[in-house]
Amino acid sequence: MTTRRPLLHRFTAFALLALAGAALADDTPRPRAAAYIPVPLQASIDRVQPMTGIVLWNDNTSDLAAIGDDVQLEFAYFKYSDVATGPGVYDWSLVDARLASAAARGHQMILRFHDTYPGDTVVSIPAHVASAPDHVLSYRQVEGQQTFVPDWRSATLRTFILEFYTRFAQRYDLDPRIAFLQVGFGSYAEYHLWDGPLTLGRTFPSKTFQQQFLMHLGDAFDQTPWSLSIDAASATYSPFSAVPALRQLRFGLFDDSFMHETHSEDNQEYNRASWLFFGSTRYHDSPAGGEFNYYSDYDQAHVLDPDGPWGRSFESFAAQYHISYMIGNDQPGYQSRARIREAAMATGYAFRVTTLSSNGECVRMTVRNEGVAPIYHDAWPAADGHRLGTSLKGLLPGAERTAAACIGPHARATLEVGIESDRLVPGQRIQFNASLP
Structure with a gap:
């Protein structure tokens, strides 16, 4: 008795062969993604942080x-x-x-x-x-x-x-x-x-x-x-x-x-x-x-x-x-x-930016909590006014969290970094420490 493959499987195989052939025929060079380069950053916490x-x-x-x-x-x-x-x-x-x-x-x-x-x-x-x-x-x-x-x-x-x-x-x-x-x-x-x-x-x-x-x-x-x-x-x-x-x-x-x-x-x-x-x-x-x-x-x-x-x-x-x-x-x-x-200032959270890098289009940032407690509302690492997609809410003392986003063309030398939250009132700002050469 002859066993037949389901028709769907045969169509799938033909499609894969066609795609493979197209890939072999297309020898257009692909642009290489720009390398991430460290961005220098100096900052210090010098005041009591919001909600602490x-x-x-x-x-x-x-x-x-x-x-x-x-x-x-x-x-x-x-x-x-x-x-x-x-x-x-x-x-x-x-x-x-x-x-x-x-x-x-x-x-x-x-x-x-x-x-x-x-x-x-x-x-x-x-x-x-x-x-x-x-x-x-x-x-x-x-x-x-x-x-x-x-x-x-x-x-x-x-x-x-x-x-x-x-x-x-x-x-x-x-x-x-x-x-x-x-x-x-x-x-x-x-x-x-x-x-x-x-x-x-x-x-x-x-x-x-x-x-x-x-x-x-x-x-x-x-x-x-x-x-x-x-x-x-x-x-x-x-x-x-x-x-x-x-x-x-x-x-x-x-x-x-x-x-x-x-x-x-x-x-x-x-x-x-x-x-x-x-x-x-x-x-x-x-x-x-x-x-x-x-x-x-x-x-x-x-x-x-x-x-x-x-x-x-x-x-x-x-x-x-x-x-x-x-x-x-x-x-x-x-x-x-x-x-x-x-x-x-001995209470609550205290953030430190431990790494910051950019490839001219995208930004990566790692933040550590050096305080004694997390922040209990959403707070977002941001670069040039763009939130990087990862909230710091719940970041435990001693722990780190990395956030990244492609924010469009930007100059590394003038990159503005901050931590934003919708839970602040006018005049408040979440600070951070940083010592990145």
């Missing part, structure tokens, strides 16, 4: 004016009732005003909305939620002070919280004026109700709702990094221990008692254990930050001393935890502007 550093409160206008560009981030708290004015009605003017004031100074912002603020009896949730039939107004003693505490039994409240962050993300997820968002429940939205009446499902959200909330945030935000307090590690009042998969969500961490006397003395110490609970590589994708502790006036006064308040410098802590930012609103009262700048 020591953070001042947005309403601290006197210190912000005095510190100038040595601060690149500002912080503000809001109540939910500052924005939500009725069912489905949102007035973002207060938020926009804060963002505009920071942007006018060439800074981005970190925002946080809170439901409970010890000592504050002003209702933090919108009136239509507070007066809903399923919500009972209550005032409790928190940290020894009369405080409004929302009633988390209320389905109206829980529905509102989810809707709020949907609306926030729709409006601000791509807004370059916002660097990071902090979220949470309880006192200061720091994921605790210390020295208060903690009752899950009543004075603090149930673990079931917390899980729903966390997954909702993961779906709502595409570009804006959001973070939780390290206190969310608690097995008592958070769902992470019971539902380990929640730790796979992409969120950052903030530590509001950073560098207290026994901070990180061993892996069992509360703050250190809480950081480790969420994984030592979380900083790869999401920012690590916090606030200098207020355990004592001494801590605040000496936290940025060269050896810190308790024998370790801020720089060593920043490297250990890959810190991108740290709220230090009182530091201008204790430290010089030069020291605040020095400490700020």
Whole structure:
């Protein structure tokens, strides 16, 4: 029996023979691609980089004016009732005003909305939620002070919280004026109700709702990094221990008692254990930050001393935890502007261009991150105003990334190199180091 090749295979063979013959017949010389030649480049980072550093409160206008560009981030708290004015009605003017004031100074912002603020009896949730039939107004003693505490039994409240962050993300997820968002429940939205009446499902959200909330945030935000307090590690009042998969969500961490006397003395110490609970590589994708502790006036006064308040410098802590930012609103009262700048420059990313070459049409550039943390928004190596096609977002400390693109005819001697980002506000610039002969 004769086996026949499929007709398609015969046609394919004829086509290949024809192409081979054409190739043999075509002896037209091909132009050789020009060789890449190294391009000299000298540059240095001499200021605090965008979205990093020591953070001042947005309403601290006197210190912000005095510190100038040595601060690149500002912080503000809001109540939910500052924005939500009725069912489905949102007035973002207060938020926009804060963002505009920071942007006018060439800074981005970190925002946080809170439901409970010890000592504050002003209702933090919108009136239509507070007066809903399923919500009972209550005032409790928190940290020894009369405080409004929302009633988390209320389905109206829980529905509102989810809707709020949907609306926030729709409006601000791509807004370059916002660097990071902090979220949470309880006192200061720091994921605790210390020295208060903690009752899950009543004075603090149930673990079931917390899980729903966390997954909702993961779906709502595409570009804006959001973070939780390290206190969310608690097995008592958070769902992470019971539902380990929640730790796979992409969120950052903030530590509001950073560098207290026994901070990180061993892996069992509360703050250190809480950081480790969420994984030592979380900083790869999401920012690590916090606030200098207020355990004592001494801590605040000496936290940025060269050896810190308790024998370790801020720089060593920043490297250990890959810190991108740290709220230090009182530091201008204790430290010089030069020291605040020095400490700020020890946080976040620090790029170095390690190679740069061109063949007159195309450019290649390799960038290393010499900082302690990645950048968490897209930033693009660029040559003569052309982005080279590879973002530096997520480039880890010590790692390199090469970007290349054909940008058209150009002179090597006048090639202009930079790092561009759509997440900057006017006046900001991402710098880099370079020492290429």
